[in-house]
Amino acid sequence: MKLQYQIIILFFALSTCSGVLGQTTTSSPYSMYGIGDLRQSGFSQNRAMGGSGIALSTNSSLNPINPASLSGIDSLFFLLESGMEGRLSTFKDGSQTQHPGRLNFSYLAFGFRGTKWWGTSMGITPYSTVGNNIITKKTIEGTTDFLTIIQHGEGGFNQFYWANSFRLLKGLSVGINFSYLFGTIKQTEESSNSRYFSGSLTQETNTDLRNMMLNYGIQYSVNISKDIKGTIGGIYGNKYNFTLNQQDVLRDESVDKNLTFPTFWGVGIALNLYQRLTLTSDYKCSYWSKSNSSSAYSYAKNTLFTDSKDFSVGLEYSASPSIYSNLIQRSRIRLGAYYSTPYIMIGGDKLRDAGITAGLGLPVSPKLRINLSYQYGQKGTINSGTGVITEKYQAMTFGITFSDIWFFKPKYD
Template identity: 35%
Template sequence: MRMQKFKNLILGTFIVALTLHGFGQATTNSPYSKYGIGVLRSESFNQNFALGGAGLGFRSNSSLNLLNPASYSEISITTVEFGVTNNALWLSDGTQSQFQNNAYIDHIAFGFPVINNKWGMSFGMLPYSNVGYDYQNTDRVSLVEGDTIDLNYYYKGDGGLNKVYFGNALKFRIDSTSNVSFGVNASLIFGSINADKKVVYGNLPSSYNTWQITKSSVADFNFDAGIQYQKTFINAKDEKYNLTIGATYTLGRELKSKDSDLIRTFAGNIEFGTAKDTILNVDEQAGIIELPSQIGAGIAFEKQNKWTVLVDYKTTAWDKVQNSEPNLYQYKMSHSINGGFEFIPKYDAFNNYFKRIKYRIGARYKTSYLTINDKNINEYGITFGLSLPMKRTDSAIPGLNFGLEYGKRGTTDAGLVEEKFVNFNFGITINDRWFIKRKYD
């Protein structure tokens, strides 16, 4: 028993070390990450990823659900979750296409019961947004004399924001068949967003070109809260059903940032140009990165140890956020709907492995917070997944989770880019009694 605990501790330590190294590698190759704070990452963990990202009404005693902090009150055993995602991305502007591929650590999270069946706690780390783009375009400008000038624009950016959260939830018994839970997360949002823009006069080699480098760094707190009401029904066959209704609210906040802005002119080509004059040099000036408020509601209905159906709706008030570049893009209210279905043929069929597999399917649709060239940048995704149970002797790892998502973002209209993506998610859930005193060891 002691050896098994030691092995589990070593595995958990390895995952933490890998995660701390790997979060710096998280990236994207989406041109839409140029706008705002980048491409927003889903907060769906292993199980919810394959359920279309739904989970505001989801509760589990052995897995973690960041989508609604009220769910922590259901945790009955120390739980560690770790996930990695591979993003395959096809970009097209209608005339040419490009393929990009990135793998990154999706999350690491811990949860444990403080008072079993009453008070649960969770903390973890995950990407909040990612920035990663490198592209160029050309505008031909006519002069009064009839000549034309080619303006070549080169855009490059990287970075993004991460999130470290700490949450607690309490459960209160209403009667023998119903209860209500309340939860809250305090989160540290931190990271930096880097942008590099060059404007080069293509057919005027004697002209001075422009080079702008900006950086915004942030480290500040935000908060979200959730509630879940659960009602249990038992039919004449002694089959148990649970109905859970959940709601969440995320606070809108102005996060303090340090902003740097350097603008120079240079002569020569883009790779080996010679710096000339410095037009602007601002170093770590106080600024803000504004995050919007969000409201969500969801429902989950399950036949215990058989199937679960989930549906969520969320709306995010991006239209209330100030836009620093309204001539390039606009913010608007964002809406999303997520749904999923999980099925296990026979959870206690220990002589038939395939009947103990959890099969998952889901879908999501989201109206993005961006409008570019009067076009809405919407996206959708279809998900599939499996949870493969481990042998009974490996009880510390109850299952390996696999999820696959196919989706699309954007459009080729109005000179924009359409993105088609396939996300593959792999997750490990570890359950053990690391912080629970045993009667026997």
């Protein structure tokens, strides 16, 4: 069978699996905090480059990190991208080691450049995911026996976005991104001890979010020399006071809680050398500490939010990006690294998440490329102590990009 068909079949098989398993994937005890694990923004290409992309201007793929980047799309193409993410983790807490995995839908988006000065993209991607399934025990008061408690969290918030980019001047683009955040986090606690009662005592809390937000981006490119192009970029989002609706199923009560989605900003720089090598670096900061952590629902102890900071670097190399070159020459190799402090704190300690990335962009056929990224990282509290959980993980993002010639290339560009 032709490789392109194999890839497509594999992709859809995985999509189906993630849909089926989406409700039961075990993943991370960290995700029981706050509104769950905030997902790294960016598609497979960004992931392979350490997650960077604020200053990345691509002509044949979508870069969701900065909406201003869309006016760089080659006017020939209509682009459709989708990705799946698999993650294998090793959690350690000093006395034990466990190896959960998870498989998630990662993104689905399309985009094109409508005019010389306007590019646009729409897509859907997870914003945060909750996937925890933790077993513990607790004394039955008044006895020496224990309850078995299973706390289970699933769901998360997705975002549907519509990004638009406008080229104001040669080399200068601005972008605006409309995001609609929606989704439900479902948390349950089941207590059981068959000596005292049959079945289990179940509490269930569902937290719903339906809100809209806007954020902005800018990119400015300049040719430093004949073969060196430099780009700087910035992104910014104002804070939003969102309403979370929480339903306590057992008590049949519903309350609204406010959760501030914080102001964030990010800056990035990129250098493109000889049209073959691209270097990028990003720094992003979100002021989660200003958000009221107690307003987010959690069965976790001591939830506190802190400002999240992300630093990333990446490179992409292609022997010959021209469409007239052969497959190997057109393939892209990507490398990257990242260091970040996530928005949640555990027991008053900040977390650290750092890793290295690598990836490939392979043109399988004229219309289909696959973008693979591989990530190896470690996550844990900065101050190590007893009972601290560390996670070592490997993640793979498997993305496909369809590109079709939709528009005739204007004679003068």
